[in-house]
Amino acid sequence: MDCPNFGQGLAITRRNPENSLPMIDKLFSLEGKRALVTGASRGIGRALAVGLAAAGADMAIAARRLDSLEETAEAIRAHGRKVVPVAMDVTQIATIRAAVATAAVSLGGLDILVNNAGVEQVSPSLDVEEALWDRIVDTNLKGAFFAAQSAARLMKRTGGVILNIASLTSERGIPTAVPYGSSKTGLLGATRALAAEWAPLGIRVNALAPGYFRTDLTEAFYQNEDWQKAMLGKIPLQRFGELDDLVGASIFLCSDASRYVTGVCLPVDGGTLAAL
Numbered sequence: 087m088d089c090p091n092f093g094q095g096l097a098i099t100r101r102n103p104e105n106s107l108p109m110i111d112k113l114f115s116l117e118g119k120r121a122l123v124t125g126a127s128r129g130i131g132r133a134l135a136v137g138l139a140a141a142g143a144d145m146a147i148a149a150r151r152l153d154s155l156e157e158t159a160e161a162i163r164a165h166g167r168k169v170v171p172v173a174m175d176v177t178q179i180a181t182i183r184a185a186v187a188t189a190a191v192s193l194g195g196l197d198i199l200v201n202n203a204g205v206e207q208v209s210p211s212l213d214v215e216e217a218l219w220d221r222i223v224d225t226n227l228k229g230a231f232f233a234a235q236s237a238a239r240l241m242k243r244t245g246g247v248i249l250n251i252a253s254l255t256s257e258r259g260i261p262t263a264v265p266y267g268s269s270k271t272g273l274l275g276a277t278r279a280l281a282a283e284w285a286p287l288g289i290r291v292n293a294l295a296p297g298y299f300r301t302d303l304t305e306a307f308y309q310n311e312d313w314q315k316a317m318l319g320k321i322p323l324q325r326f327g328e329l330d331d332l333v334g335a336s337i338f339l340c341s342d343a344s345r346y347v348t349g350v351c352l353p354v355d356g357g358t359l360a361a362l
């Protein structure tokens with residue numbers, strides 16, 4: 087049954103078989119957007135940076151050392167996009183502010199920030215030392231907040247999108263991952279509160295929660311076959327994630343396709359959270 091008001095003002099919803107595909111492409115396109123991805127030297131951050139470039143964005147990419155960003159930069163250039171490597175240690179707020187400013191000046195503005203830089207080290211909670219707590223929480227939570235703040239100070243003039251890389255530990259308690267889980271639960275809390283606070287500025291803030299992906303961060307777990315078997319048993323889609331599995335969801339959350347979505351956390355986990 088036709089609903090007379092549905093799709094009013096949204097050309098995309100009107101039937102026009104000949105040109106509906108270009109309109110859909112436009113909805114997911116990042117052409118003309120300027121994005122910064124932290125922790126882009128390897129793993130998930132590299133995949134997301136290259137994925138956003140493939141969708142049309144010019145990119146600033148950040149890690150602690152500029153030389154670690156060369157491979158990511160090369161992959162972005164191969165998509166014909168501009169790339170600006172910047173040095174940033176997210177535990178040092180001054181370097182966050184300097185890198186965000188350099189990115190914005192070099193790209194002519196900033197529309198998208200992906201807060202991906204993160205660290206993890208499991209430990210029985212009875213043995214957690216203050217230094218371990220500080221390293222994990224300062225990197226994953228404090229760093230992400232101040233990067234978001236630096237970006238939002240620029241985006242408040244034009245609007246923008248912030249995507250925080252959360253985790254299954256944002257939603258569930260995982261033994262021996264308490265500093266990490268606390269940082270990622272905090273990051274989800276910040277995502278929701280900033281989404282509410284910055285919506286009037288035209289800034290959307292969302293999170294993406296990867297399930298199990300093999301990277302430097304998680305390699306030690308994958309060395310253990312019993313762990314692999316146990317984890318696979320918890321993933322309804324019956325395989326570990328591949329980095330490219332994260333690209334479509336991140337393009338969705340960074341593009342106009344999600345223009346009415348803010349304050350959510352999208353799990354990309356093969357169904358793990360749904361079944362836990």
Ligand code: NDP
Nearest residue numbers: 125126127129130149150175176202203204299301302303
């Ligand atoms: P990697 O260890 O492969 O990459 C981590 C990235 O973070 C690197 O680029 C590293 O850059 C950067 N980084 C670490 N510390 C700092 C710092 N102090 N300042 C700036 N950059 C820093 O990890 P993943 O790709 O696996 O993880 C990326 C994100 O995804 C993290 O937030 C992680 O918590 C999250 N995640 C990962 C999952 C997985 O299964 N792999 C699951 C759920 C969430 P460099 O060392 O070169 O400076």
